[in-house]
Amino acid sequence: MRDPTLWKHQTCLCTGGLLPILSPMGRQADPDWVLRRLRGVLGPVPEVASDPLETLVLTILSQNTTDVNRDRAYASLMAQFESFDAIADAEVDEIAAAISAAGLQRQKAASVRGVLGRIRAREGTLDLSFLGRMSTDKALEWLLASPGVGEKTASIVLLFSFGRPVFPVDTHIRRVLTRLGWITGSGSPYLEANELLPKDPVRMRDLHLLLIELGRRVCRARRAECGICPLRERCAYGGRVRTELS
Ligand code: SF4
Numbered sequence: 001m002r003d004p005t006l007w008k009h010q011t012c013l014c015t016g017g018l019l020p021i022l023s024p025m026g027r028q029a030d031p032d033w034v035l036r037r038l039r040g041v042l043g044p045v046p047e048v049a050s051d052p053l054e055t056l057v058l059t060i061l062s063q064n065t066t067d068v069n070r071d072r073a074y075a076s077l078m079a080q081f082e083s084f085d086a087i088a089d090a091e092v093d094e095i096a097a098a099i100s101a102a103g104l105q106r107q108k109a110a111s112v113r114g115v116l117g118r119i120r121a122r123e124g125t126l127d128l129s130f131l132g133r134m135s136t137d138k139a140l141e142w143l144l145a146s147p148g149v150g151e152k153t154a155s156i157v158l159l160f161s162f163g164r165p166v167f168p169v170d171t172h173i174r175r176v177l178t179r180l181g182w183i184t185g186s187g188s189p190y191l192e193a194n195e196l197l198p199k200d201p202v203r204m205r206d207l208h209l210l211l212i213e214l215g216r217r218v219c220r221a222r223r224a225e226c227g228i229c230p231l232r233e234r235c236a237y238g239g240r241v242r243t244e245l246s
Contacts, residue, residue: 111148172215
């Protein structure tokens with residue numbers, strides 16, 4: 001039975017095509033088949049309202065920690081400061097103290113303060129809507145030039161807050177796509193996945209969320225539960241497990 005709380009803590013983050021695409025490893029990557037399978041087990045992906053600034057800060061806080069700790073850190077940050085402007089004006093140490101639940105607090109505090117300051121220096125206010133008037137490549141470039149903002153953070157903001165077709169790859173997605181045989185995992189998983197997937201933000205978003213859930217529940221880092229996985233019949237790793245067992 002579907003768990004209705006499944007999506008509770010998701011704030012983040014795919015493409016679509018009609019034909020299967022041959023991945024660099026020779027394995028057929030069929031995003032639509034994967035979507036059908038995962039939606040069948042996990043259910044439809046809910047719409048998530050995603051304010052750009054909130055998404056940006058949350059994603060910086062989410063690096064190397066759990067969703068629970070990210071959310072605790074964000075709640076503490078917003079309880080301590082009245083506004084994003086107040087955060088941009090605060091000392092790094094003050095911000096770090098507020099977000100300690102997320103770990104790496106000094107680094108994350110410097111990133112949050114730095115990116116907020118960069119937005120305000122450009123716009124005169126803390127408003128990211130200018131990204132919506134840029135091409136996807138230019139918006140990506142602008143975000144990636146900000147302190148502490150890498151491909152995952154930039155693509156989450158662009159996909160979830162602006163509906164742009166960029167596919168964010170986190171550790172769960174990297175692991176699942178590598179095991180499926182869609183990417184090699186040796187180069188840039190972000191570039192490999194984005195080359196492979198069709199440019200459809202709705203399917204990208206659903207695939208992103210569903211693959212993360214699969215990675216958390218079934219295709220875990222230490223133990224892949226291939227026997228109960230809905231993707232097993234087309235999975236390179238799952239196929240090897242089946243052959244070894246037979
Ligand atoms: S079949 Fe196994 S390795 Fe492949 S995606 Fe499923 S759990 Fe992961």
